[in-house]
Amino acid sequence: MGKDELWRWDAVDLAAAVRARRISSREAVAAHLGRIDAVNPRINAVVDRLDDEALKLADAADAAVRRGDALGPLHGVPVTVKINVDVAGRPTTNGVVAFKDAIAPGDSPVVANLRQAGAIIVGRTNTPSFSFRWFTENDLHGETINPWGRHATPGGSSGGASAAVASGISAISHGNDYGGSIRYPAYCAGIFGIRPSFGRVPAYRPALSEERPICAQLMAVQGPHARGVADLRTALWAMSAGDPHDPWWVPAPQCGPAPARPIKVARLAAPGASPEVVAALDTAARWLSEAGYVVDAPGEAPSIDDAAALWTMLVGNEGRLFTQGDIEKYGDAKVANVVRAMASLIPEVDARAYLKGLARRTGVLRTWQLFLERWPLILCPVSDVPPLPPGADQGGIPAMEMLLRAQRWQYGFNGIGLPGISCPTGVNGSTPMGVQLVAGRFREDLLLDAAAIMEARCGRLTPIDPR
Numbered sequence: 001m002g003k004d005e006l007w008r009w010d011a012v013d014l015a016a017a018v019r020a021r022r023i024s025s026r027e028a029v030a031a032h033l034g035r036i037d038a039v040n041p042r043i044n045a046v047v048d049r050l051d052d053e054a055l056k057l058a059d060a061a062d063a064a065v066r067r068g069d070a071l072g073p074l075h076g077v078p079v080t081v082k083i084n085v086d087v088a089g090r091p092t093t094n095g096v097v098a099f100k101d102a103i104a105p106g107d108s109p110v111v112a113n114l115r116q117a118g119a120i121i122v123g124r125t126n127t128p129s130f131s132f133r134w135f136t137e138n139d140l141h142g143e144t145i146n147p148w149g150r151h152a153t154p155g156g157s158s159g160g161a162s163a164a165v166a167s168g169i170s171a172i173s174h175g176n177d178y179g180g181s182i183r184y185p186a187y188c189a190g191i192f193g194i195r196p197s198f199g200r201v202p203a204y205r206p207a208l209s210e211e212r213p214i215c216a217q218l219m220a221v222q223g224p225h226a227r228g229v230a231d232l233r234t235a236l237w238a239m240s241a242g243d244p245h246d247p248w249w250v251p252a253p254q255c256g257p258a259p260a261r262p263i264k265v266a267r268l269a270a271p272g273a274s275p276e277v278v279a280a281l282d283t284a285a286r287w288l289s290e291a292g293y294v295v296d297a298p299g300e301a302p303s304i305d306d307a308a309a310l311w312t313m314l315v316g317n318e319g320r321l322f323t324q325g326d327i328e329k330y331g332d333a334k335v336a337n338v339v340r341a342m343a344s345l346i347p348e349v350d351a352r353a354y355l356k357g358l359a360r361r362t363g364v365l366r367t368w369q370l371f372l373e374r375w376p377l378i379l380c381p382v383s384d385v386p387p388l389p390p391g392a393d394q395g396g397i398p399a400m401e402m403l404l405r406a407q408r409w410q411y412g413f414n415g416i417g418l419p420g421i422s423c424p425t426g427v428n429g430s431t432p433m434g435v436q437l438v439a440g441r442f443r444e445d446l447l448l449d450a451a452a453i454m455e456a457r458c459g460r461l462t463p464i465d466p467r
Helices: 003-008 011-019 025-043 051-067 109-116 159-166 183-189 214-219 229-239 275-290 304-322 324-330 333-345 351-374 396-406 408-414 444-458
Strands: 046-049 078-082 120-125 172-177 192-195 221-226 264-267 294-296 377-380 420-428 431-439
Touching: 003 025, 011 025, 011 051, 011 229, 025 046, 025 051, 025 078, 025 120, 046 159, 051 120, 078 109, 078 159, 109 120, 109 172, 109 229, 120 159, 159 172, 159 183, 159 221, 172 229, 183 192, 183 221, 183 420, 183 431, 192 229, 192 444, 214 304, 221 229, 229 444, 264 275, 275 294, 275 377, 275 420, 275 431, 275 444, 304 324, 304 333, 304 351, 304 408, 324 333, 333 396, 377 444, 396 408, 408 431, 420 444, 431 444
Parallel strands: 078 120, 078 172, 264 294, 264 377
Antiparallel strands: 046 120, 172 221, 192 221, 192 420, 377 431, 420 431
């Protein structure tokens, strides 16, 4: 690929070329700003452009190369970050009209870490109102369109991030994941997305006046989207640098002890998964088996339903106390519909039951950890159904029942802090398909190694022009 299409390049290749002075950071940034001009009007992935600042930082990055300064792994590389994390001097809107002028006093750690690695933020990506849907639209910034076509959502809440990577706006996009918001958009867009272990990437919002509720602290994480595993790996480690603002951050090594070989992969699925999802699992299992992994369906495995039920009870009841009122007051009608439908399905519990549930989280995690001692990797769906059409959550209680059932493979693992990665497996008609891999705490290295096998067999599905 020539210099006239730098927006097609991987981030690691851009960084290497900038470092070697084969291209300039200004050329890379200008190419990606041009790509925003070309495709963003059709998909609305980027809702806050930073053109002037990005070009100035690109010139500074090029000057650093000429001086021979020490350079970070993403030096001079254009990236995007989500509109729900703080970027100094910019509004953290979270897709809410009332927050359109909520200027952040400083950078969130994930933003600061990307900058420290040399990355240059060219824009900020869309999210649903309050980042509380598996679909991306809001009254402030509008709807994000999947580059694969309007028949499928780009996912949520990091739908702007997934659409940006899939369309070539950026090689790396930042996202966050409380109930599947990195993995589901990656699944919908035919790209890779990794939800790190709880404690891997530091989190903090300088703009907040009080601490986040405890489940949000324990279950929401920051992580990257990318078209290729090398970029995903580089972005994850860049994001993972420690920050004293986050007492939950863990200085875990990038790689854990070598597992026994061959590595055993537990294939898990549930009755009722769609034929397309089962076919994707079959494909992934064959690829991993041919690469030397032992893939099998274990006779006994922990229940994803138990983990998912715990998440819904804890998050749903915490939401009643801390977020539902704000969503009803400031959110748009569609997110309010979702919150009401979810609340109607989650029984209200008293403080004793809530605290017992929070304690039970330890036992559920212990059960999965013991299982992962025997089966270091889990192969399972991202969702029990293919990417859904936009607005599929607007059908009231029946729609929410369907979603909570289909998406439990995402939020069930959120509840216990395990890492997961969404990997594409191909295209079904005009819709990308994929699978999820899950590993033990801080074993993202196992996920990335297995994902590299998947990438080698599937090939790249993106970047694509909007369809």
